[in-house]
Amino acid sequence: DVTYGWWVGNSVVTNKSSRFIGSHVAHTGLICFAAGANTLWELARYNPGIPMGHQGMVSIPHLASIGIGFDPTGTVFDGTSIAFIGVFHLICSMVYAGAGLLHSLLFSEDTQNSSGLWADDRPEHRQASRYKLEWDNPDNQTFILGHHLIFFGVACIWFVEWARIRGIYDLAIGAVRQVEYNLNLTNIWNHQFDFLSIDSLEDVMGGHAFLAFVEITGGAFHIATKQTGEYTEFKGKNILSAEAILSFSCAGLG
Numbered sequence: 001d002v003t004y005g006w007w008v009g010n011s012v013v014t015n016k017s018s019r020f021i022g023s024h025v026a027h028t029g030l031i032c033f034a035a036g037a038n039t040l041w042e043l044a045r046y047n048p049g050i051p052m053g054h055q056g057m058v059s060i061p062h063l064a065s066i067g068i069g070f071d072p073t074g075t076v077f078d079g080t081s082i083a084f085i086g087v088f089h090l091i092c093s094m095v096y097a098g099a100g101l102l103h104s105l106l107f108s109e110d111t112q113n114s115s116g117l118w119a120d121d122r123p124e125h126r127q128a129s130r131y132k133l134e135w136d137n138p139d140n141q142t143f144i145l146g147h148h149l150i151f152f153g154v155a156c157i158w159f160v161e162w163a164r165i166r167g168i169y170d171l172a173i174g175a176v177r178q179v180e181y182n183l184n185l186t187n188i189w190n191h192q193f194d195f196l197s198i199d200s201l202e203d204v205m206g207g208h209a210f211l212a213f214v215e216i217t218g219g220a221f222h223i224a225t226k227q228t229g230e231y232t233e234f235k236g237k238n239i240l241s242a243e244a245i246l247s248f249s250c251a252g253l254g
Contacts, residue, residue: 022103029096035059036089039082048077059086065169066162067176139226146222153215156208163205170201181205 039059046052052061060082063069069082162168163179170177182202188210191198198204 018103018107022100022107025096025103026100029093029100032089032096033093036086036093039063039086039089043079043082043086046077046079067167067169070176072167072176142222142226146219146224149215149219149222151219153212153219156212156215160205160209160212163201168201172199179205181209183209185210 042055042057042060045055046057046060047055052064060069063082063085068085069078071078160181164181165178167176167178169175170179179201182200183206184203187203188207191203191207195207
């Protein structure tokens, strides 16, 4: 019975959890398609004799920064690996599009309260229903928050391990190199408010390694425990927004 203002876009999927999932999967597919298509478009017009910044490129420079498409010195160009990344994103976008269409057209509107596909009498649905957003249920909010934090932590681990094994671009030497993280808690604490002055990739990776530990530990805590303290509006409908702000702020530790 809750009503929302016309500007609240997700209000149209109230009590329609499957449609909510479909819209977000479709959004992910659009982002993935844009990334893949732009990568291939830039690859088709890339001129090795002109700096990438002068060619108005976005995707290829980001790939180059993590050591994809160029040799460690940044002088030898390899279009095959860049083309693979672009095509892979296009394939993924089709998978996302198919999932979005299934949730929008075939599956029942509400995966928790319906008699269509994914009805309540199916064991796999009862497990999936735990992830349905319930703004007035504090335990539901902290449960979902915990999983989000773990995903963020795993992403940080992936980045740290990529830099350690594959290498990333070091602007100081103008080449791609392997970076071992420096897990110095004193440096991490001291760089909370002056992270723009960090000039060591080892410290950057150490900050991400520490952030991964904090996020995964916090995520496990939120999943294993119930909501504590008074349930306020901030802890309710704004808790996931607060999570996003906290995550970006903590990223400054790197």
